[in-house]
Structure formats: structure tokens, C-alpha cells
Amino acid sequence: MTKKVLLLPIFLLCCVQFSVAQHVYCGHQRAMNNLANQIPSFKQAVQQTFAEAKRTAQTNAAARSNELLQVQVVVHIVHNTDVQNISDDLVAEQIAILNEDFQSLNADQANARDMYKEIAGNAGIEFVLASTDPDGNPTSGITRTATEVETFVALDLDFAAILEASAECGLDFTCIQEKILVGGLEENIEAGGVQMDDVKRSDRGGIDPWDTERYLNIWVTNLNIDFLGQSMPAILGFAYPPVGAPNWPDEVFEEDLSAIAGVVVHHEAFGKSNAGDGLIGSLADGGRTTTHELGHYFGLRHIHGDGGCGEDDGIADTPSADASQQAQADPENLPVCEDLYSIDTCPDDDRPDMVENYMDYNAITCQNLFTIEQVEIMRAMLQGPRAGLLGQQVSTSTAEEIAATQGFEVYPNPTANSLNLSLAGYNLADFEVRVQNILGATVTVNVAKGNTQIDMSNLNSGVYLVNLVKEDLQIVKKVSVLN
Numbered sequence: 475m476t477k478k479v480l481l482l483p484i485f486l487l488c489c490v491q492f493s494v495a496q497h498v499y500c501g502h503q504r505a506m507n508n509l510a511n512q513i514p515s516f517k518q519a520v521q522q523t524f525a526e527a528k529r530t531a532q533t534n535a536a537a538r539s540n541e542l543l544q545v546q547v548v549v550h551i552v553h554n555t556d557v558q559n560i561s562d563d564l565v566a567e568q569i570a571i572l573n574e575d576f577q578s579l580n581a582d583q584a585n586a587r588d589m590y591k592e593i594a595g596n597a598g599i600e601f602v603l604a605s606t607d608p609d610g611n612p613t614s615g616i617t618r619t620a621t622e623v624e625t626f627v628a629l630d631l632d633f634a635a636i637l638e639a640s641a642e643c644g645l646d647f648t649c650i651q652e653k654i655l656v657g658g659l660e661e662n663i664e665a666g667g668v669q670m671d672d673v674k675r676s677d678r679g680g681i682d683p684w685d686t687e688r689y690l691n692i693w694v695t696n697l698n699i700d701f702l703g704q705s706m707p708a709i710l711g712f713a714y715p716p717v718g719a720p721n722w723p724d725e726v727f728e729e730d731l732s733a734i735a736g737v738v739v740h741h742e743a744f745g746k747s748n749a750g751d752g753l754i755g756s757l758a759d760g761g762r763t764t765t766h767e768l769g770h771y772f773g774l775r776h777i778h779g780d781g782g783c784g785e786d787d788g789i790a791d792t793p794s795a796d797a798s799q800q801a802q803a804d805p806e807n808l809p810v811c812e813d814l815y816s817i818d819t820c821p822d823d824d825r826p827d828m829v830e831n832y833m834d835y836n837a838i839t840c841q842n843l844f845t846i847e848q849v850e851i852m853r854a855m856l857q858g859p860r861a862g863l864l865g866q867q868v869s870t871s872t873a874e875e876i877a878a879t880q881g882f883e884v885y886p887n888p889t890a891n892s893l894n895l896s897l898a899g900y901n902l903a904d905f906e907v908r909v910q911n912i913l914g915a916t917v918t919v920n921v922a923k924g925n926t927q928i929d930m931s932n933l934n935s936g937v938y939l940v941n942l943v944k945e946d947l948q949i950v951k952k953v954s955v956l957n
């Protein structure tokens with residue numbers, strides 16, 4: 475009995491270390507499982523939103539083009555030590571990497587095998603640090619928050635839980651790690667301890683997001699776990715996909731999911747010249763963790779679909795791959811990319827594993843492309859559920875416009891034929907109505923001021939911006955058209 479108790483910590487230490495060495499640490503699936511457990515309709519909402527994006531990608535020319543779409547970014551640095559308080563230069567460097575990766579400008583794409591280079595897509599997304607904050611004040615697009623929280627990943631050291639996990643998982647160390655790392659929303663917070671999304675909450679030692687409809691929020695913080703005096707990375711980052719299909723009723727979620735939209739990245743994995751001081755080291759070199767997590771944020775799954783060969787990522791031009799067979803990068807012994815080219819975890823598929831893909835799980839250092847279909851999905855998401863990010867109002871709205879938007883209603887949304895307008899606090903008759911497509915081109919001008927209804931029946935399906943314009947005042951609302 476005594477012997478058993480003594481062995482337990484040693485076993486656990488081995489298990490955690492083994493796990494860290496063997497597995498590239500994206501927390502996406504864990505975050506998804508957390509939400510799915512707590513919100514029964516979450517999975518369905520994700521699937522429906524993905525299906526909608528796929529339909530849009532097939533029919534909407536804007537989704538298929540690579541015309542540049544600009545996204546305003548705020549980077550929240552939440553630090554417990556000086557090392558975690560990364561420099562503005564490092565943030566700028568990461569933004570530059572994103573702009574290369576999402577515009578197919580990264581030099582290392584030349585290294586991709588021909589069969590995959592041919593289907594590399596240009597997402598045509600430009601990331602810009604916000605110059606105006608939600609209150610309309612000038613900003614660098616970077617916030618800094620000192621925190622008492624040493625790490626924003628929790629390791630549940632309840633021995634009963636560890637025993638239970640090992641009984642269930644056997645020697646599957648990933649499975650054990652998943653079970654002893656805790657995370658989640660309100661229900662888990664009641665149980666105490668640090669939770670996965672705490673970095674997104676000022677009342678939990680993090681910082682509340684800026685309006686997640688209008689800004690891409692990126693939190694950079696410590697995601698190490700501390701165990702028996704050892705500090706080691708638990709995950710490199712995580713993100714949630716969009717859940718706002720036009721026909722998905724918002725009220726099915728009791729929780730405000732917009733409060734957790736955005737991307738969380740380990741401070742050591744952020745930027746290129748951030749060598750870090752821990753186990754991540756060169757594993758996350760290149761700033762590709764943020765690229766990968768943004769893929770999730772725009773609706774992409776891991777290309778192995780987080781399952782076996784039968785499990786797909788819903789994207790036709792990525793080959794299938796088996797999650798359990800994916801080679802994992804050892805941070806102290808990085809692979810030569812060519813050595814990974816022979817990996818074919820699903821031999822029935824006609825192509826080998828696509829280690830070049832940002833959403834693959836083999837080695838982050840060998841990644842250099844998204845495929846054409848992945849890019850179409852991301853652009854459809856950005857023009858659908860994430861369309862708020864494209865609104866011009868982020869950089870140009872005045873405080874009055876932001877306040878006025880609260881009283882501006884458009885309904886029904888989505889609509890097929892006519893759209894009703896109402897505006898509290900102002901006289902609608904003073905405003906001209908302009909409808910713009912998501913790329914900013916005006917498609918309808920209604921100069922007969924005072925109309926409370928406009929005709930949308932001749933517009934193609936897609937997301938549009940309805941503008942109310944009066945002298946210096948411009949109020950904007952997003953509307954989906956399903957025709």
C-alpha cells in the first residue's frame with residue numbers, strides 16, 4: 475500500500491513529461507469538449523455554422539476571391555513575470571507573420587511538395603493593430619495587465635481524480651492529461667481554481683475582451699503547468715470556432731459566447747524571435763501557433779478531424795489523416811520536414827499526410843500553407859458570422875455613432891425580401907439609407923428619407939451593411955440576406 479502511494483507521484487511526473495514531449499499542444503479540442511459538455515446545442519451550432527460557410531463559399535464570389543479583407547486586432551498581454559510581458563516589437567513581428575501566412579506571402583511555402591503547393595490558397599486577410607479603442611480613443615492595439623495568476627491552465631492534482639483517470643485511460647497519457655487538466659465555464663468556476671477562459675475575465679485575473687464582434691482579441695499569457703517544482707507548457711494556445719450561422723437562433727445559448735471569442739496563445743509561442751525560456755523553445759518557432767489558432771477562430775478543424783481515418787475535417791482538398799497516428803514533434807529533437815513526408819496514416823486515401831498544412835498536427839515547424847478550400851471557409855466565416863470584424867466603424871466611429879448604434883434595429887435578420895428599420899433617439903426621416911456589400915461597395919441607396927422598410931429582394935445571399943447616413947453621423951448594422 476505504502477509502495478503504491480509513493481509510486482503515484484513518480485508515475486504522474488513521467489506521464490506529464492511524456493505527454494509534453496510527445497504532443498503538440500493545441501487546446502482546441504479540449505476547449506470544444508468543455509463547451510459541448512456544458513452547452514448541449516454548441517456542437518450543432520458549430521456544425522450548422524460550418525455548413526452555412528461551406529454553402530456561402532460555393533456561391534459567393536467574394537468568399538472565393540482573394541480581395542484583401544482587413545481585421546482590427548487587439549493583443550492583450552496578461553503577465554505574471556517580466557518575461558511574460560512581451561515587447562511591442564514582438565507583437566508587431568507576430569502581426570507581420572500573420573499577414574504573410576494569411577496572404578500566402580510566406581517564403582517557406584516554396585518548401586511545400588508540388589502536389590500541395592498547387593492547392594495552396596491565399597486567404598487575403600490583413601491583420602492590423604487597432605488604432606481606436608471601443609470608446610473611440612486612440613490606442614496602440616496592445617493592452618498590458620499585471621496579474622497575480624501564475625498560469626492560466628489548471629492542473630487538477632486531486633489524487634482521486636488522477637487514479638480515476640488512469641483507471642479509465644490505462645497508459646494513454648494524452649487521455650490522462652486531458653482528464654487532469656481542468657477547464658470550463660461558470661459551473662467549473664464555482665469549483666474554484668483557474669479555468670481555461672479566465673484570462674478573458676478581469677474578475678478572474680485576466681482582462682475582459684474588447685467588443686468581440688468588432689475586434690479580433692488575442693490574449694498572450696502563461697499556459698504552463700507547474701508540477702512538483704517543474705514548469706512546463708500544457709498547451710500552446712486555443713480558440714473557439716464561430717457559432718453564428720445566420721439561421722441559428724442566438725437565444726439557444728444561455729451563456730454569452732461572444733465573451734470568450736478570440737484566441738489565447740502561450741507567451742513563449744508568440745512571435746518569431748521569442749525564444750522563450752521553457753520547454754517550448756524552438757518547437758513553436760516561427761509564430762505559427764497564432765496562425766493555427768486563427769484557423770480555428772475562422773472555423774477550421776485539425777485536418778485529421780480529431781479522430782481516425784473515418785473522421786474528416788469537412789474540407790475536400792485536405793487528405794485524411796489519423797489523429798492517433800500523427801507523429802508529434804519533440805521540442806528537443808525537431809524533425810527534418812522531408813522525413814515526415816513519408817507519413818501516411820490513412821493509406822486508403824490517395825495522398826500522404828499534409829504536414830505542410832497549418833492545421834496539421836505533425837510539426838509546427840514544417841507548416842507553410844492553407845488549402846484553397848480552407849481559405850474559402852475562412853473568408854466565408856469572415857463575411858458571415860465574423861463580419862463585424864470588417865466593419866469600417868472600428869477605426870472611424872465616433873462615440874456618438876457607437877452609442878447611436880444601440881438604438882438602431884433591423885428586422886427580420888436574416889431576411890429574404892424586405893427589411894424593417896427602426897431608430898431610437900433620432901428621427902429616421904433625417905437619414906439616408908445605404909446598403910453596402912461586405913467589401914464596402916454600395917448596392918442600394920434609398921434617398922427617400924423616412925422609409926422604415928427597404929427592399930432587399932434583388933440582392934444575392936450574403937452579409938450586407940445597412941448604413942444610416944446624416945451629415946457627420948453614420949450608423950451601421952449588419953444584416954444577412956438569404957435569397
Ligand SMILES: [Zn+2]
Nearest residue numbers: 500502766776
Ligand atoms: Zn489546433
